[in-house]
Each structure stands twice: as structure tokens, then as C-alpha cells.
Amino acid sequence: MQVRVLLFASYADAFGADSVVIDAHDGATAGDVLALVQGRITTPVPPHPMMAINAVYADRSAPIREGDEVAVIPPVAGG
Numbered sequence: 024m025q026v027r028v029l030l031f032a033s034y035a036d037a038f039g040a041d042s043v044v045i046d047a048h049d050g051a052t053a054g055d056v057l058a059l060v061q062g063r064i065t066t067p068v069p070p071h072p073m074m075a076i077n078a079v080y081a082d083r084s085a086p087i088r089e090g091d092e093v094a095v096i097p098p099v100a101g102g
Contacts, residue, residue, distance in 0.1 A: 024049060024089040028060055032097050034072065037064045047087060054083030056093050072097040 028043050035041045038060070045059050053074045061068065074081050075094040087093065 024051070024087075026051075026056055026087055026090075027092045028056060029092060029094040030060070031095065032099055033068050034060070034064070034095050034097055037066045037068050051087045052083060053081050053085045053087060053093060056087055057083065057095060060095060069097040 024047055025044050026047050028045055030038050030041055030043065043060070043063075045056065047056055047059060053076060057072070057074065061070075073096040074083060074085075075096065076085055076087065076091055078092070078094070
């Protein structure tokens with residue numbers, strides 16, 4: 024199934040794009056999608072970003088469905 028992944032901050036920088044469409048297996052979870060994204064990145068990125076599915080924060084065990092939009096949101100600092 025195809026899933027659109029939105030990338031922010033260090034993930035977008037490391038990937039060279041702010042989004043990507045990936046193929047995930049049926050029954051995939053948000054954590055599976057994260058692993059697929061991390062597998063394509065060769066530079067260090069935060070290993071435990073927050074995630075959202077269709078604009079709602081989600082746990083890595085949350086199931087993904089065809090056409091979902093998954094956001095990978097690494098920690099940010101500011102002031």
C-alpha cells in the first residue's frame with residue numbers, strides 16, 4: 024500500500040525533501056513506516072521522533088491504511 028510521509032526539520036534535511044510516498048506492507052504500523060524512512064537516510068537523525076497519522080498524534084503501534092498521511096516530527100528546540 025502507498026503512504027505519503029511528511030518530513031520535518033532534520034528528517035526533511037537528511038532526506039532532501041519535505042515529503043515522500045513509500046510502499047508499506049498491509050498491516051503496517053506507524054513504526055514500520057518510520058523504519059522504512061530511517062532506512063533511506065544515511066545521515067544521523069533523532070531515532071525517536073513524534074508521529075502523526077492524518078494530522079492526529081499517534082503511537083508507533085498505530086495501524087496505517089492505504090492513502091494515510093504520516094508525519095515524522097523530530098524533537099525541536101526553540102526559545
